[in-house]
Amino acid sequence: MRGTVYYMKRFAGLILAAAMLCGLCGCGGAPADPDKAQESIQVIAMDTVMIFSVYGEKSTHAAYAAEDEMRRLEDLLSRTDEESQIFALNSAGGQPVTVDSEVSRLLNTSGMYSDVTGGAFDITIAPVVSAWGFTTDSYQVPARADLEELLTHVGMEHVHQSGDSVRLDQGTQIDLGGIAKGYASDRVAQIFAENNIPRATAALGGNVLAWGDRPDETPWRVGIQDPKVPDDRNTLACLLHLTDAFAVTSGGYQRYFEEDGKTYQHIIDPATGYPADSGLTSVTVVADCDRESLDGLPGAGTMCDALSTALYVMGEDEALDFWRNCGLDIDLVLVTADDRVVVTAGLADAYEAIEGSGYTYEVVS
Amino acid sequence: MKLTTKQLTLCAVLTAMALALSYLENFFPLSLAIPIPGIKLGLANIVTVFALYALGPGQALLILLARCFLGAVFAGNMNALIFSLLGGVTAMLVMIGLSRLRKLSVYGVSVGGAAAHNCGQVAAAVLTLGNTAPLYYLPVLLGVSLFTGALTGLISACLFRALAHTDLMKG
Amino acid sequence: MKSSPKLRPCGWDALVVLLVLLLAVGCGAAVWGGNEATHDLTAVISVDGETAETVALSSLSGPEERTLTANGYTLHLVLSPEEVYMEAADCPTQDCVHTGHISRSGQSIVCLPARVIVRLEGGQKDESAPDVVIG
Structure with a gap:
């Protein structure tokens, strides 16, 4: 017969094993709701600061996947990186260059937005922007004759595309800076969808993606910076309540220089070669981000980016006409030089006036 | 503390062994399975347990301190010293206490030591970072210490059995 | 051998295990169960995408300067219990200095040329503050 000591030992061993198992299950489990898990990263890419704030079980993975994608696009679309396809295209000297289908799709899209905006958005404005020194931070006011000469190379008719083979006329240069971050935000939306991210915000400079809603299930609060206070991101002209939406702001205040008491800002009117002087200080274009139709192709984010630049060039009246007649599902917030904030009807319930900002607010339809 | 030549030699050998075990641990990267910074098996604890029983608390502490200092010197990382010291000394104090309780086996002492080691390390992290965030890891670390403690306990038990009939410890 | 310990696990060892478990559960309840926004x-502070330093502002007794x-x-960064600001920098744009003082969770100071980002996280979140600012 076995003694009690034996059973005591057996019992002790069992308790030990059971307790350890509990220990692992109890402690190894994830803390609380996986939707509450959050990853927030900042990335400097494409000449801007990007902030990804991602929620959900795969938040960390999605945030870093987004960072990797930004680096890839930066390498692919940069105008200054000598390894990039855009650089190759610009330095081909009139010879055709075969580009990735991704790049050729973006060029197609650029052409399309140039068409619908009557040339107010134009990726071939690049040499003119460079002449003003906005690409190198060595600002200068170019001679009118020089601008006239450069303008003869501006226009999508100088870009010849057949399939993935692209040829630029001699003297024509392209810069996808006006559309690249919008396209990047489309790709970010797709990465969020692939990782079942319930909610997130992605701020890519002037391009914002509000994915899902806030953790408290109210819409994301997206501020539009006051163009009069370019140095302070915390002074707002307007606040938008957005769920599943892209919002892109273009404004001269984002980059400018002063010479002889005159301010020159970075958005160039392709028609004149001079900085757009349309009475607007910033244009925000908002469009829904439809989770069901994200395929990674240039989408609503790209559209908002291209249109915000174009509408800024057009000015208030022309921009509102465009909004009424374009047949695109977009809404606008226009900030004018005479201290008005003009909001289109679709945002009537989604905008919030900023008290004490000095702006008057009006909704148009 | 006055040490005989034999004791001194033994201390030196055990310190060397502890350092070797710390190094050996790098080949079992537990952090791959459980992604928590600083998580490890704690094999060097075997030496501490052994020294505690075979040589007594004084010399065990001596070995521990030597191991921590030399480990930091070899790693070229003096910042790691506060972590290993705080972890090691906390573990040592708890194990001295537990080993006084004659009813406990080497397993219980080991588990207690491992848990205390983790508490000490988390405390060090909180102190150096000036942030309470590392506290989040403590519950998991304590859970894991049940396993690592049992493992070092098992190895220590084998060690004592193997050496029980030698005269290595006598005198 | 001064003294050999018991070499087989016994019931008393289970007591130690239970004690550690209780401690783990207690800690878990304390750190995970509490309000997350505390x-x-x-x-x-991140440099070149790597986090260089994290400073709990409440742990500061007065203004402290960091040279990055x-x-x-x-760059000369000043951290104080209430706010953070870039006092001086030799970068060409000076955007970081112009950003001024930041004091709320989610705000950040950025120096693009130096690839430095200082961001405030945690703390009491102001429910009416914007989550993102386009600019």
Whole structure:
């Protein structure tokens, strides 16, 4: 017969094993709701600061996947990186260059937005922007004759595309800076969808993606910076309540220089070669981000980016006409030089006036 | 503390062994399975347990301190010293206490030591970072210490059995 | 051998295990069960995408200065219990200095040329503050 000591030992061993198992299950489990898990990263890419704030079980993975994608696009679309396809295209000297289908799709899209905006958005404005020194931070006011000469190379008719083979006329240069971050935000939306991210915000400079809603299930609060206070991101002209939406702001205040008491800002009117002087200080274009139709192709984010630049060039009246007649599902917030904030009807319930900002607010339809 | 030549030699050998075990641990990267910074098996604890029983608390502490200092010197990382010291000394104090309780086996002492080691390390992290965030890891670390403690306990038990009939410890 | 310990696990060892378990569960309840928003306001300083330092502002007794050198530029950052600001920098744009003082969770100071980002995280979140600012 076995003694009690034996059973005591057996019992002790069992308790030990059971307790350890509990220990692992109890402690190894994830803390609380996986939707509450959050990853927030900042990335400097494409000449801007990007902030990804991602929620959900795969938040960390999605945030870093987004960072990797930004680096890839930066390498692919940069105008200054000598390894990039855009650089190759610009330095081909009139010879055709075969580009990735991704790049050729973006060029197609650029052409399309140039068409619908009557040339107010134009990726071939690049040499003119460079002449003003906005690409190198060595600002200068170019001679009118020089601008006239450069303008003869501006226009999508100088870009010849057949399939993935692209040829630029001699003297024509392209810069996808006006559309690249919008396209990047489309790709970010797709990465969020692939990782079942319930909610997130992605701020890519002037391009914002509000994915899902806030953790408290109210819409994301997206501020539009006051163009009069370019140095302070915390002074707002307007606040938008957005769920599943892209919002892109273009404004001269984002980059400018002063010479002889005159301010020159970075958005160039392709028609004149001079900085757009349309009475607007910033244009925000908002469009829904439809989770069901994200395929990674240039989408609503790209559209908002291209249109915000174009509408800024057009000015208030022309921009509102465009909004009424374009047949695109977009809404606008226009900030004018005479201290008005003009909001289109679709945002009537989604905008919030900023008290004490000095702006008057009006909704148009 | 006055040490005989034999004791001194033994201390030196055990310190060397502890350092070797710390190094050996790098080949079992537990952090791959459980992604928590600083998580490890704690094999060097075997030496501490052994020294505690075979040589007594004084010399065990001596070995521990030597191991921590030399480990930091070899790693070229003096910042790691506060972590290993705080972890090691906390573990040592708890194990001295537990080993006084004659009813406990080497397993219980080991588990207690491992848990205390983790508490000490988390405390060090909180102190150096000036942030309470590392506290989040403590519950998991304590859970894991049940396993690592049992493992070092098992190895220590084998060690004592193997050496029980030698005269290595006598005198 | 001064004294050999018991070499087989016994019931008393289970007591130690239970004690550790209780401690783990207790700690778990304390740190995970509590309100998640109780983290102190923390400045996260990152250089070239790597987090260089995290400073809990509440742990500071008074203003402290940090000198950050990165990508050929030197920045002087001031951290205090209430706010963070870039006092001086030798970067060409000076955007970081112009950003001014930041004091709320989610705000950040950025120096693009030096690739330095200082961001405030945690702390009491102001429910009416914007989550993102386009600019």
